[in-house]
Amino acid sequence: MIRIEGLSKRFGQTVAVEDLWLEVAPGELFGFLGPNGAGKTTTIRMLTGLISPSSGQAWVAGHQLGADDTELRRRVGILTEAPGLYDTLSAERNLAFFAELYGVIEIEAQVERYLRLLGLWNRRSEPTATYSRGMRQKLAIARALLHEPQVLFLDEPTTGLDPEAARLVRDFIEGLKNEGRTIFICTHNLDEADRLCDRVGVFNTRLLALDSPGALRRQIFGRTVVFHLTELLPVYQETVAAFPFVKSVEAVDSKLVVRLSDPESENPALITALVAAGAQLQFVGELRRSLEDVYLRLLSQADPGTSRPEEAKP
């Protein structure tokens, strides 16, 4: 549904996007993660025909960028970084205006449908200046959907929303995915990306990693098992380290943090050995790395000078 081949964008001396290769399948919910200034908005603008790439090419919904951008814009929906609503006009009028521009046939019905879906119907005739930030964001999302695009680009849909509003928007996005739309979402909220996205790309001018959140975690950190003991003696750590399949073992307080590649088959042997050495086990659990850990690790590897020192606290 989206195919990107070597897309780059330069603004004078600044390289905003460099040689991006990416493919997003139909119906996929793809998360585009990256720090401020990574080039996420620039990428979305290129893919929606708002600005033209410096080099490379891309196809979105079957249309090549630059070939017929008017037709391309007809096929895609975009939630822009700023909601960009007409403050003095009502929500209804705002949507009707865009529905007309998109050439929607049943304007009133579509406007009503999305106002209701996003819970704005009761306040449809108020000027949007009176809207809260969350309501504006919802209205902007409605605007992106009026023409029922197959491909949807959402630039930070939940940024600045309170947890409840963010949850609502997230559920709504999930609903859109279930309707079979292809969704490309830029976000800083890694937890959100983790829960929502089929695949994520970690991006900072260049694409640093690309996979499902789970696979990225494994790829970066392997799998980690934590053994909670009543008391930690050095001999326990040596016992564990002696197994060839153990990648690393670390003592933290009274816990042993062990990196393994296949805990399901390797844990029993470790437990047996520890018990035989006299250890008293309280719990055994797998340490789930957050996508945030993965993200920070990737960014610091790509650019060790600038990123925060990444921590792997169990």
Added chain:
Amino acid sequence: MRRAWTIVRKDWAEIFKNRFVIFTVAFLPLLLTAIPLVILYITGSESELNGLKPDDLPPNLSRICEGLEGVACSQYFLVSQFLLLFMLMPLAIPITIASYSIIGEKTRRTLEPVLATPITTVELLAGKAAAAVIPAVLVTWLAFGVFLVGSALLAVGPRVFARLTDPLWLTAVLVVGPLLALAAVSVAVMVSSRSSDPRVAEQLSMLVILPLLALFFGQISGLVLLNQQLILWMALALGLIDAGLVTFAVQLFERETILTRWK
């Protein structure tokens, strides 16, 4: 072009909520219609001008006055000075509207979602221009209508009235007016695409009234004489200037530049 009309209707819904815009659209025509009427009224009742003959007048004036005598001549002379000022309306109104409507989209960042729709640049600009030109032209015509009715009621003899509705005036109001409005809006579009303060854009664009003022003072001082021929030449020249300005404004409105540099 259906999309251009969509833009026009949205712009009107929006800009006529702006007090500055309302003020310009309403106040200027009121003023420019009232002043000549007042002058007509005063000169109509002033008796010492009655004895004037064309020979008593400076040569320029007597040429303007051809066929009119006394009060009629002085009335016509004074009012015809206002013909040029009347043309301020189609210049100033579209500049105000366009400055606010374009820079408004820019500063509130509403332009990006619009540019993301299938609208073409020409449709967008045609909409923005029409939203500014149409009210300006309608208001000018309305003001001229009011001026004509008022002058007929206020002591203007049939001969002066006939001169006020002769081809010179009609060409000025019906043809030159809209052409001026188009020129003004093109300039406003160009300036607005570089500036981000509506008032600055408005003031800069207002420079287009300079040639008009030059003409006005030229006429008062007797250097230029506005006549049928001159008006036709003006209309022709404006037509050409408009074509150039419109082309230039469209070219200058580069979607990408406007999106990424308009901050």
